Amino acid sequence: MRSTPTILHLDMDAFFAAVEQASKPSLRGKPVIVGGLGPRGVVSTASYEARVHGVHSAMAMAHARRLCPNAAYLYPRFTLYRQVSDIVMTLLHELSPLVEPLSLDEAFVDLAAGDSGRRLAGLGHREVTAAARGTAEALRARIAEATGLTASVGLAGSKLLAKIGSEAAKPDGLVVIEPGTERDFLGPRSVRTLWGVGPATAEHLRRAGITTIAEVAETGEAELVRLLGKAHGASLHAMATGRDDRPVVAERDVKSISVEDTFDTDLTDRARVRFEVARLADRCVRRLREAGRSGRTVVLKVRHYDFTTLTRSETLRAPTDDPGVVKETAARLLESVVTTGGVRLLGVGVAGLADFTQEDLFAQFAEETAAREEAAGDGTAAAPEPGAPPPEPAERRWRPGQDVSHPEYGPGWVQGSGLGRVTVRFEVPTGRPGRVLTLAIEDPALQPAEPLPLTSWTPPPGSPEAGPPEAGRDGDAGAA
Protein backbone atom coordinates (compact mmCIF):
# COMPACT_ATOMS: atom_id res chain seq x y z
CA MET A 1 0.00 0.00 0.00
CA ARG A 2 1.50 3.31 -1.02
CA SER A 3 0.52 6.75 0.12
CA THR A 4 0.65 8.11 -3.45
CA PRO A 5 -1.08 6.81 -6.62
CA THR A 6 2.06 5.64 -8.45
CA ILE A 7 0.86 2.25 -9.64
CA LEU A 8 -0.64 2.55 -13.08
CA HIS A 9 -2.85 -0.02 -14.76
CA LEU A 10 -3.45 0.29 -18.47
CA ASP A 11 -6.21 -1.56 -20.30
CA MET A 12 -6.88 -1.13 -24.02
CA ASP A 13 -10.59 -0.67 -24.78
CA ALA A 14 -12.22 -3.68 -26.52
CA PHE A 15 -8.75 -4.41 -27.85
CA PHE A 16 -9.21 -7.02 -30.62
CA ALA A 17 -12.38 -5.40 -31.93
CA ALA A 18 -10.85 -1.91 -31.75
CA VAL A 19 -7.81 -3.07 -33.75
CA GLU A 20 -10.16 -4.46 -36.39
CA GLN A 21 -12.06 -1.19 -36.57
CA ALA A 22 -8.84 0.80 -36.82
CA SER A 23 -7.66 -1.58 -39.53
CA LYS A 24 -10.91 -1.63 -41.51
CA PRO A 25 -12.42 1.86 -42.02
CA SER A 26 -15.78 0.45 -43.13
CA LEU A 27 -16.28 -1.09 -39.66
CA ARG A 28 -15.82 2.07 -37.60
CA GLY A 29 -18.92 2.83 -35.58
CA LYS A 30 -20.36 -0.60 -36.41
CA PRO A 31 -20.76 -3.71 -34.24
CA VAL A 32 -17.69 -5.94 -34.59
CA ILE A 33 -17.32 -9.35 -32.96
CA VAL A 34 -13.98 -11.18 -32.91
CA GLY A 35 -13.66 -14.84 -31.98
CA GLY A 36 -14.00 -18.43 -33.15
CA LEU A 37 -16.47 -18.57 -36.03
CA GLY A 38 -16.96 -22.35 -36.11
CA PRO A 39 -19.99 -24.13 -34.66
CA ARG A 40 -18.39 -24.19 -31.20
CA GLY A 41 -16.75 -20.79 -31.24
CA VAL A 42 -16.96 -18.19 -28.48
CA VAL A 43 -16.61 -14.42 -28.49
CA SER A 44 -13.13 -13.09 -27.69
CA THR A 45 -14.02 -9.42 -27.88
CA ALA A 46 -17.10 -7.44 -28.87
CA SER A 47 -16.91 -3.77 -29.87
CA TYR A 48 -18.94 -1.33 -27.78
CA GLU A 49 -21.51 -1.12 -30.60
CA ALA A 50 -22.03 -4.88 -30.23
CA ARG A 51 -22.09 -4.80 -26.42
CA VAL A 52 -25.19 -2.60 -26.60
CA HIS A 53 -26.98 -5.69 -27.90
CA GLY A 54 -25.81 -7.78 -24.95
CA VAL A 55 -22.85 -9.45 -26.63
CA HIS A 56 -19.81 -9.97 -24.40
CA SER A 57 -16.57 -11.95 -24.12
CA ALA A 58 -16.78 -15.72 -23.56
CA MET A 59 -20.32 -15.88 -24.92
CA ALA A 60 -21.11 -18.69 -27.37
CA MET A 61 -20.79 -17.32 -30.89
CA ALA A 62 -24.15 -18.85 -31.83
CA HIS A 63 -25.75 -16.78 -29.10
CA ALA A 64 -23.99 -13.62 -30.26
CA ARG A 65 -25.26 -14.16 -33.81
CA ARG A 66 -28.82 -14.27 -32.55
CA LEU A 67 -28.37 -11.14 -30.43
CA CYS A 68 -26.55 -9.14 -33.09
CA PRO A 69 -27.08 -10.63 -36.55
CA ASN A 70 -25.78 -7.56 -38.39
CA ALA A 71 -22.37 -7.40 -36.75
CA ALA A 72 -19.15 -8.09 -38.63
CA TYR A 73 -17.88 -11.49 -37.45
CA LEU A 74 -14.12 -11.84 -37.73
CA TYR A 75 -11.43 -14.36 -36.91
CA PRO A 76 -8.73 -12.97 -34.58
CA ARG A 77 -5.48 -11.80 -36.24
CA PHE A 78 -3.02 -12.38 -33.41
CA THR A 79 0.01 -11.35 -35.43
CA LEU A 80 -1.40 -7.86 -35.82
CA TYR A 81 -2.58 -7.67 -32.21
CA ARG A 82 0.92 -8.61 -31.09
CA GLN A 83 2.44 -5.86 -33.25
CA VAL A 84 0.09 -3.25 -31.81
CA SER A 85 0.71 -4.60 -28.31
CA ASP A 86 4.47 -4.23 -28.81
CA ILE A 87 3.99 -0.56 -29.66
CA VAL A 88 1.90 0.01 -26.52
CA MET A 89 4.39 -1.85 -24.31
CA THR A 90 7.21 0.24 -25.78
CA LEU A 91 5.38 3.41 -24.74
CA LEU A 92 4.90 1.98 -21.23
CA HIS A 93 8.62 1.25 -20.94
CA GLU A 94 9.29 4.92 -21.58
CA LEU A 95 7.52 5.70 -18.29
CA SER A 96 9.37 3.22 -16.10
CA PRO A 97 11.62 0.18 -16.31
CA LEU A 98 9.08 -1.70 -14.18
CA VAL A 99 6.34 -2.86 -16.56
CA GLU A 100 4.33 -6.01 -15.89
CA PRO A 101 2.28 -7.17 -18.88
CA LEU A 102 -0.80 -9.22 -17.97
CA SER A 103 -1.86 -9.92 -21.54
CA LEU A 104 -1.55 -8.35 -24.98
CA ASP A 105 -3.71 -5.40 -23.95
CA GLU A 106 -3.07 -4.94 -20.24
CA ALA A 107 -0.14 -4.02 -18.02
CA PHE A 108 0.90 -2.56 -14.70
CA VAL A 109 3.54 0.17 -14.54
CA ASP A 110 5.36 1.23 -11.37
CA LEU A 111 5.79 4.98 -11.76
CA ALA A 112 7.89 5.12 -8.59
CA ALA A 113 10.66 3.04 -10.19
CA GLY A 114 13.53 4.26 -12.32
CA ASP A 115 14.55 7.84 -13.18
CA SER A 116 11.06 9.32 -13.21
CA GLY A 117 10.45 7.62 -9.87
CA ARG A 118 13.48 9.35 -8.40
CA ARG A 119 12.07 12.68 -9.60
CA LEU A 120 8.76 11.92 -7.91
CA ALA A 121 10.52 10.99 -4.67
CA GLY A 122 11.39 14.62 -4.01
CA LEU A 123 7.80 15.84 -4.31
CA GLY A 124 4.93 16.24 -1.88
CA HIS A 125 1.73 14.23 -2.01
CA ARG A 126 -0.28 16.65 -4.15
CA GLU A 127 2.56 17.14 -6.61
CA VAL A 128 3.09 13.39 -7.01
CA THR A 129 -0.61 12.86 -7.66
CA ALA A 130 -0.66 15.68 -10.21
CA ALA A 131 2.47 14.35 -11.91
CA ALA A 132 1.06 10.82 -12.09
CA ARG A 133 -2.17 12.14 -13.56
CA GLY A 134 -0.23 14.13 -16.15
CA THR A 135 1.86 11.08 -17.04
CA ALA A 136 -1.27 8.98 -17.51
CA GLU A 137 -3.02 11.52 -19.72
CA ALA A 138 0.11 11.98 -21.84
CA LEU A 139 0.37 8.21 -22.15
CA ARG A 140 -3.21 7.88 -23.36
CA ALA A 141 -2.58 10.59 -25.93
CA ARG A 142 0.60 8.93 -27.15
CA ILE A 143 -1.14 5.57 -27.49
CA ALA A 144 -3.93 7.20 -29.49
CA GLU A 145 -1.36 8.86 -31.73
CA ALA A 146 0.74 5.73 -32.23
CA THR A 147 -2.06 3.18 -32.65
CA GLY A 148 -5.28 5.09 -33.27
CA LEU A 149 -6.76 3.21 -30.29
CA THR A 150 -8.16 4.30 -26.95
CA ALA A 151 -6.95 3.03 -23.60
CA SER A 152 -8.23 3.36 -20.06
CA VAL A 153 -5.99 3.93 -17.09
CA GLY A 154 -6.30 3.46 -13.35
CA LEU A 155 -3.90 5.12 -10.92
CA ALA A 156 -3.75 4.03 -7.30
CA GLY A 157 -1.50 3.03 -4.45
CA SER A 158 -1.92 -0.69 -5.14
CA LYS A 159 -2.36 -3.08 -8.05
CA LEU A 160 -5.85 -4.04 -6.99
CA LEU A 161 -7.13 -0.48 -6.93
CA ALA A 162 -5.30 0.55 -10.09
CA LYS A 163 -6.94 -2.33 -11.96
CA ILE A 164 -10.37 -1.57 -10.59
CA GLY A 165 -9.73 2.07 -11.45
CA SER A 166 -9.02 1.34 -15.12
CA GLU A 167 -12.17 -0.76 -15.25
CA ALA A 168 -14.18 2.12 -13.80
CA ALA A 169 -12.54 4.48 -16.31
CA LYS A 170 -13.68 2.54 -19.37
CA PRO A 171 -13.96 3.44 -22.12
CA ASP A 172 -11.26 5.98 -22.93
CA GLY A 173 -10.90 7.37 -19.42
CA LEU A 174 -8.64 7.89 -16.42
CA VAL A 175 -9.55 7.25 -12.80
CA VAL A 176 -7.29 8.14 -9.89
CA ILE A 177 -8.06 6.48 -6.59
CA GLU A 178 -6.54 8.56 -3.84
CA PRO A 179 -4.74 6.47 -1.22
CA GLY A 180 -6.83 6.54 1.93
CA THR A 181 -10.12 6.31 0.04
CA GLU A 182 -9.75 2.63 -0.88
CA ARG A 183 -12.33 1.24 1.53
CA ASP A 184 -14.95 3.83 0.59
CA PHE A 185 -14.32 3.14 -3.07
CA LEU A 186 -14.51 -0.65 -2.69
CA GLY A 187 -17.17 -1.00 0.01
CA PRO A 188 -20.41 -0.81 -2.00
CA ARG A 189 -19.08 -2.82 -4.96
CA SER A 190 -19.86 -6.47 -5.63
CA VAL A 191 -17.44 -9.14 -4.42
CA ARG A 192 -17.06 -10.07 -8.09
CA THR A 193 -15.04 -6.86 -8.49
CA LEU A 194 -12.20 -8.42 -6.50
CA TRP A 195 -9.40 -10.17 -8.35
CA GLY A 196 -9.83 -13.91 -7.90
CA VAL A 197 -13.55 -13.92 -7.12
CA GLY A 198 -15.35 -15.78 -9.89
CA PRO A 199 -18.78 -17.41 -10.07
CA ALA A 200 -17.94 -20.24 -7.65
CA THR A 201 -16.45 -18.05 -4.90
CA ALA A 202 -19.20 -15.44 -5.32
CA GLU A 203 -21.83 -18.16 -4.85
CA HIS A 204 -19.95 -19.48 -1.81
CA LEU A 205 -19.94 -16.03 -0.28
CA ARG A 206 -23.55 -15.34 -1.22
CA ARG A 207 -24.66 -18.43 0.68
CA ALA A 208 -22.86 -16.98 3.70
CA GLY A 209 -24.77 -13.73 3.20
CA ILE A 210 -21.84 -11.82 1.72
CA THR A 211 -22.37 -9.94 -1.54
CA THR A 212 -20.51 -6.64 -1.19
CA ILE A 213 -16.86 -5.94 -0.51
CA ALA A 214 -17.83 -4.08 2.67
CA GLU A 215 -19.43 -7.28 3.92
CA VAL A 216 -16.25 -9.20 3.15
CA ALA A 217 -14.28 -6.63 5.14
CA GLU A 218 -16.66 -6.99 8.10
CA THR A 219 -16.27 -10.75 8.04
CA GLY A 220 -13.30 -11.88 10.10
CA GLU A 221 -10.29 -13.31 8.35
CA ALA A 222 -10.66 -16.60 10.25
CA GLU A 223 -14.23 -16.95 9.00
CA LEU A 224 -13.16 -16.30 5.39
CA VAL A 225 -10.37 -18.84 5.69
CA ARG A 226 -12.86 -21.37 7.03
CA LEU A 227 -15.18 -20.58 4.08
CA LEU A 228 -12.68 -20.45 1.22
CA GLY A 229 -9.44 -22.05 2.37
CA LYS A 230 -6.21 -20.63 3.66
CA ALA A 231 -4.69 -18.74 0.76
CA HIS A 232 -7.91 -17.53 -0.81
CA GLY A 233 -9.55 -16.47 2.45
CA ALA A 234 -6.54 -14.55 3.66
CA SER A 235 -5.95 -12.72 0.40
CA LEU A 236 -9.63 -11.86 0.06
CA HIS A 237 -9.73 -10.33 3.51
CA ALA A 238 -6.63 -8.27 2.76
CA MET A 239 -8.01 -7.00 -0.55
CA ALA A 240 -11.43 -6.13 0.87
CA THR A 241 -9.82 -3.98 3.53
CA GLY A 242 -7.70 -2.24 0.90
CA ARG A 243 -4.46 -4.00 1.86
CA ASP A 244 -2.45 -5.03 -1.18
CA ASP A 245 1.34 -4.87 -1.19
CA ARG A 246 2.02 -6.94 -4.30
CA PRO A 247 4.89 -5.40 -6.21
CA VAL A 248 4.94 -4.76 -9.93
CA VAL A 249 7.09 -7.58 -11.33
CA ALA A 250 8.73 -7.07 -14.71
CA GLU A 251 9.94 -10.50 -15.73
CA ARG A 252 7.85 -13.52 -14.99
CA ASP A 253 8.99 -16.98 -15.99
CA VAL A 254 6.75 -19.08 -18.18
CA LYS A 255 5.81 -22.25 -16.27
CA SER A 256 4.06 -24.30 -18.93
CA ILE A 257 3.32 -24.39 -22.64
CA SER A 258 0.26 -26.11 -24.05
CA VAL A 259 -1.94 -26.39 -27.13
CA GLU A 260 -5.49 -27.64 -27.43
CA ASP A 261 -8.19 -28.09 -30.03
CA THR A 262 -11.94 -28.24 -29.76
CA PHE A 263 -13.36 -30.20 -32.67
CA ASP A 264 -16.36 -29.04 -34.69
CA THR A 265 -17.91 -32.45 -34.09
CA ASP A 266 -16.95 -34.97 -31.43
CA LEU A 267 -14.27 -37.51 -32.34
CA THR A 268 -15.48 -41.08 -31.97
CA ASP A 269 -12.81 -42.99 -33.90
CA ARG A 270 -10.03 -44.01 -31.53
CA ALA A 271 -7.42 -44.00 -34.33
CA ARG A 272 -8.38 -40.43 -35.16
CA VAL A 273 -8.03 -39.48 -31.48
CA ARG A 274 -4.50 -40.96 -31.45
CA PHE A 275 -3.67 -39.07 -34.64
CA GLU A 276 -4.86 -35.74 -33.21
CA VAL A 277 -2.91 -36.26 -29.97
CA ALA A 278 0.25 -36.82 -32.05
CA ARG A 279 -0.42 -33.62 -34.03
CA LEU A 280 -1.00 -31.62 -30.86
CA ALA A 281 2.23 -33.01 -29.37
CA ASP A 282 4.10 -31.79 -32.45
CA ARG A 283 2.53 -28.34 -32.23
CA CYS A 284 3.30 -28.16 -28.52
CA VAL A 285 6.96 -29.06 -29.06
CA ARG A 286 7.22 -26.46 -31.84
CA ARG A 287 6.04 -23.79 -29.40
CA LEU A 288 8.37 -25.15 -26.73
CA ARG A 289 11.36 -24.94 -29.05
CA GLU A 290 10.43 -21.47 -30.28
CA ALA A 291 10.56 -20.41 -26.65
CA GLY A 292 13.96 -22.15 -26.29
CA ARG A 293 12.64 -24.22 -23.39
CA SER A 294 12.25 -27.83 -22.39
CA GLY A 295 10.12 -29.46 -19.74
CA ARG A 296 9.82 -32.55 -17.59
CA THR A 297 6.07 -33.08 -17.28
CA VAL A 298 3.87 -34.00 -20.23
CA VAL A 299 0.15 -33.34 -19.76
CA LEU A 300 -2.70 -34.78 -21.79
CA LYS A 301 -6.11 -33.15 -21.58
CA VAL A 302 -9.34 -34.77 -22.72
CA ARG A 303 -12.78 -33.18 -22.75
CA HIS A 304 -15.59 -35.67 -23.33
CA TYR A 305 -18.81 -35.16 -25.29
CA ASP A 306 -20.56 -34.17 -22.04
CA PHE A 307 -17.93 -31.53 -21.20
CA THR A 308 -16.41 -33.56 -18.36
CA THR A 309 -12.69 -32.89 -18.53
CA LEU A 310 -9.71 -34.79 -17.24
CA THR A 311 -5.95 -34.50 -17.34
CA ARG A 312 -3.29 -37.18 -17.19
CA SER A 313 0.35 -36.32 -16.66
CA GLU A 314 3.70 -38.01 -16.51
CA THR A 315 6.94 -36.55 -15.22
CA LEU A 316 10.07 -37.65 -17.05
CA ARG A 317 13.48 -38.17 -15.47
CA ALA A 318 14.88 -35.16 -17.35
CA PRO A 319 13.48 -32.21 -19.29
CA THR A 320 12.86 -32.73 -22.98
CA ASP A 321 11.98 -30.80 -26.10
CA ASP A 322 12.12 -33.89 -28.24
CA PRO A 323 8.99 -34.34 -30.38
CA GLY A 324 9.34 -38.13 -30.25
CA VAL A 325 9.51 -38.23 -26.46
CA VAL A 326 6.55 -35.88 -26.02
CA LYS A 327 4.51 -37.74 -28.63
CA GLU A 328 5.22 -41.14 -27.07
CA THR A 329 4.43 -39.91 -23.58
CA ALA A 330 1.17 -38.30 -24.69
CA ALA A 331 0.22 -41.47 -26.56
CA ARG A 332 0.96 -43.54 -23.45
CA LEU A 333 -1.20 -41.25 -21.31
CA LEU A 334 -4.03 -41.52 -23.84
CA GLU A 335 -4.07 -45.29 -23.44
CA SER A 336 -5.27 -44.81 -19.85
CA VAL A 337 -8.30 -42.77 -20.96
CA VAL A 338 -11.60 -44.19 -22.14
CA THR A 339 -12.92 -42.16 -25.08
CA THR A 340 -16.07 -44.04 -26.02
CA GLY A 341 -18.97 -41.63 -26.33
CA GLY A 342 -16.92 -39.02 -28.14
CA VAL A 343 -14.16 -36.53 -27.55
CA ARG A 344 -14.86 -32.81 -27.78
CA LEU A 345 -11.40 -31.45 -27.01
CA LEU A 346 -7.84 -32.72 -26.85
CA GLY A 347 -4.83 -30.92 -25.46
CA VAL A 348 -1.13 -31.57 -24.96
CA GLY A 349 1.10 -29.51 -22.69
CA VAL A 350 4.55 -29.49 -21.19
CA ALA A 351 5.11 -28.19 -17.66
CA GLY A 352 8.02 -28.10 -15.25
CA LEU A 353 9.94 -25.96 -17.71
CA ALA A 354 13.69 -25.86 -17.30
CA ASP A 355 16.23 -23.36 -18.48
CA PHE A 356 18.27 -26.12 -20.07
CA THR A 357 19.73 -25.07 -23.38
CA GLN A 358 19.13 -27.16 -26.44
CA GLU A 359 22.80 -28.19 -26.36
CA ASP A 360 22.54 -29.66 -22.88
CA LEU A 361 19.49 -31.51 -23.94
CA PHE A 362 21.04 -32.77 -27.08
CA ALA A 363 23.87 -34.31 -25.13
CA GLN A 364 21.41 -35.85 -22.72
CA PHE A 365 19.14 -37.36 -25.29
CA ALA A 366 21.43 -37.98 -28.22
CA GLU A 367 21.60 -41.67 -27.54
CA GLU A 368 17.91 -42.24 -26.98
CA THR A 369 17.01 -40.22 -30.06
CA ALA A 370 19.45 -42.08 -32.23
CA ALA A 371 18.08 -45.37 -30.98
CA ARG A 372 14.51 -44.33 -31.67
CA GLU A 373 15.24 -43.04 -35.15
CA GLU A 374 16.93 -46.28 -35.96
CA ALA A 375 13.92 -48.21 -34.75
CA ALA A 376 11.55 -46.01 -36.76
CA GLY A 377 13.43 -46.64 -39.97
CA ASP A 378 13.05 -44.53 -43.10
CA GLY A 379 9.91 -44.54 -45.31
CA THR A 380 8.27 -41.81 -43.20
CA ALA A 381 6.42 -39.91 -45.93
CA ALA A 382 5.16 -43.01 -47.72
CA ALA A 383 1.61 -43.52 -46.44
CA PRO A 384 -0.72 -41.19 -44.53
CA GLU A 385 -0.45 -41.65 -40.79
CA PRO A 386 -2.96 -44.02 -39.26
CA GLY A 387 -6.04 -42.14 -38.15
CA ALA A 388 -5.49 -39.23 -40.51
CA PRO A 389 -8.75 -37.71 -41.72
CA PRO A 390 -9.47 -38.07 -45.44
CA PRO A 391 -7.73 -35.30 -47.43
CA GLU A 392 -9.88 -32.23 -48.12
CA PRO A 393 -10.63 -31.30 -51.71
CA ALA A 394 -8.01 -28.71 -52.67
CA GLU A 395 -10.27 -25.64 -52.57
CA ARG A 396 -8.85 -22.34 -51.38
CA ARG A 397 -10.27 -21.25 -48.06
CA TRP A 398 -10.89 -17.63 -47.20
CA ARG A 399 -11.65 -16.72 -43.60
CA PRO A 400 -13.68 -13.67 -42.61
CA GLY A 401 -11.30 -10.88 -41.59
CA GLN A 402 -8.32 -12.31 -43.46
CA ASP A 403 -5.94 -9.91 -45.22
CA VAL A 404 -5.68 -10.21 -48.98
CA SER A 405 -4.35 -8.21 -51.88
CA HIS A 406 -5.19 -7.93 -55.56
CA PRO A 407 -2.91 -6.51 -58.25
CA GLU A 408 -5.69 -4.29 -59.63
CA TYR A 409 -7.77 -3.41 -56.53
CA GLY A 410 -4.99 -3.32 -53.93
CA PRO A 411 -5.13 -4.46 -50.28
CA GLY A 412 -8.37 -5.63 -48.70
CA TRP A 413 -9.98 -8.14 -46.38
CA VAL A 414 -12.36 -11.06 -46.73
CA GLN A 415 -15.94 -10.35 -45.71
CA GLY A 416 -17.19 -13.83 -46.44
CA SER A 417 -17.10 -16.71 -48.88
CA GLY A 418 -19.30 -19.48 -50.17
CA LEU A 419 -20.78 -21.00 -53.31
CA GLY A 420 -17.49 -20.60 -55.14
CA ARG A 421 -17.35 -16.87 -54.45
CA VAL A 422 -15.41 -14.68 -52.05
CA THR A 423 -16.51 -11.20 -51.05
CA VAL A 424 -13.69 -8.72 -50.41
CA ARG A 425 -13.70 -5.18 -49.07
CA PHE A 426 -10.81 -3.27 -50.63
CA GLU A 427 -9.61 -0.65 -48.16
CA VAL A 428 -6.57 0.26 -46.06
CA PRO A 429 -6.31 1.39 -42.40
CA THR A 430 -5.32 4.95 -43.26
CA GLY A 431 -7.92 5.39 -46.02
CA ARG A 432 -11.68 5.79 -46.39
CA PRO A 433 -14.20 2.92 -46.41
CA GLY A 434 -13.54 0.97 -49.59
CA ARG A 435 -15.66 -0.83 -52.12
CA VAL A 436 -16.85 -4.42 -51.97
CA LEU A 437 -16.21 -6.84 -54.81
CA THR A 438 -17.14 -10.47 -55.27
CA LEU A 439 -14.56 -12.69 -56.93
CA ALA A 440 -14.26 -16.33 -57.79
CA ILE A 441 -12.71 -18.34 -54.94
CA GLU A 442 -10.10 -19.68 -57.35
CA ASP A 443 -9.25 -16.24 -58.80
CA PRO A 444 -5.44 -16.44 -58.98
CA ALA A 445 -5.11 -12.66 -58.77
CA LEU A 446 -6.39 -12.72 -55.17
CA GLN A 447 -3.61 -13.53 -52.72
CA PRO A 448 -3.30 -13.75 -48.93
CA ALA A 449 -1.42 -10.76 -47.49
CA GLU A 450 0.24 -9.47 -44.33
CA PRO A 451 -1.70 -7.02 -42.16
CA LEU A 452 -0.95 -3.35 -42.74
CA PRO A 453 0.12 -1.14 -39.81
CA LEU A 454 -2.70 0.91 -38.29
CA THR A 455 -0.82 4.22 -38.47
CA SER A 456 2.34 5.61 -39.98
CA TRP A 457 3.81 5.94 -36.47
CA THR A 458 7.34 4.60 -36.01
CA PRO A 459 8.99 3.78 -32.70
CA PRO A 460 11.31 6.42 -31.27
CA PRO A 461 15.04 5.77 -31.76
CA GLY A 462 16.62 3.77 -28.96
CA SER A 463 13.41 2.00 -27.97
CA PRO A 464 13.32 -1.81 -27.96
CA GLU A 465 11.13 -1.65 -31.08
CA ALA A 466 13.64 0.41 -33.00
CA GLY A 467 16.80 -1.34 -31.81
CA PRO A 468 18.74 -4.03 -33.65
CA PRO A 469 16.92 -7.38 -33.68
CA GLU A 470 19.17 -9.08 -31.12
CA ALA A 471 19.66 -6.11 -28.79
CA GLY A 472 18.66 -6.62 -25.17
CA ARG A 473 17.55 -10.20 -25.65
CA ASP A 474 19.34 -11.42 -22.57
CA GLY A 475 20.36 -8.06 -21.23
CA ASP A 476 17.27 -7.04 -19.32
CA ALA A 477 16.41 -10.47 -17.95
CA GLY A 478 18.21 -10.04 -14.67
CA ALA A 479 18.06 -6.27 -14.36
CA ALA A 480 17.15 -5.22 -10.85
Place this chain on the structure above:
DNA sequence: TCTGGGGTCCTAGGACCC
Protein backbone atom coordinates in the same frame (compact mmCIF):
# COMPACT_ATOMS: atom_id res chain seq x y z
C1' DT B 1 -27.36 -20.13 -25.60
C1' DC B 2 -24.28 -24.51 -24.77
C1' DT B 3 -19.97 -23.46 -23.47
C1' DG B 4 -12.20 -21.22 -26.96
C1' DG B 5 -7.42 -21.26 -25.99
C1' DG B 6 -3.67 -19.82 -23.42
C1' DG B 7 -2.14 -19.49 -19.02
C1' DT B 8 -1.65 -19.13 -13.34
C1' DC B 9 -2.26 -20.59 -8.63
C1' DC B 10 -4.13 -23.53 -4.88
C1' DT B 11 -5.51 -27.87 -2.58
C1' DA B 12 -5.26 -32.54 -1.31
C1' DG B 13 -3.74 -37.22 -1.08
C1' DG B 14 -0.20 -40.62 -1.52
C1' DA B 15 4.66 -41.99 -2.03
C1' DC B 16 8.96 -41.68 -0.23
C1' DC B 17 12.74 -40.22 2.69
C1' DC B 18 14.83 -38.75 6.96
Place this chain on the structure above:
DNA sequence: TCTGGGGTCCTAGGACCC
Protein backbone atom coordinates in the same frame (compact mmCIF):
# COMPACT_ATOMS: atom_id res chain seq x y z
C1' DT C 1 6.33 -53.89 17.38
C1' DC C 2 4.12 -49.65 17.22
C1' DT C 3 3.93 -45.19 15.89
C1' DG C 4 6.29 -40.08 15.18
C1' DG C 5 6.25 -35.86 12.25
C1' DG C 6 8.20 -33.01 8.48
C1' DG C 7 9.53 -32.11 3.82
C1' DT C 8 9.37 -32.82 -1.02
C1' DC C 9 7.68 -34.65 -5.22
C1' DC C 10 4.03 -36.24 -8.13
C1' DT C 11 -0.72 -36.44 -9.78
C1' DA C 12 -5.46 -34.70 -10.45
C1' DG C 13 -8.78 -31.40 -10.24
C1' DG C 14 -10.75 -26.89 -9.78
C1' DA C 15 -11.15 -21.87 -9.80
C1' DC C 16 -9.83 -17.96 -12.05
C1' DC C 17 -7.93 -14.50 -15.47
C1' DC C 18 -7.65 -12.36 -20.26
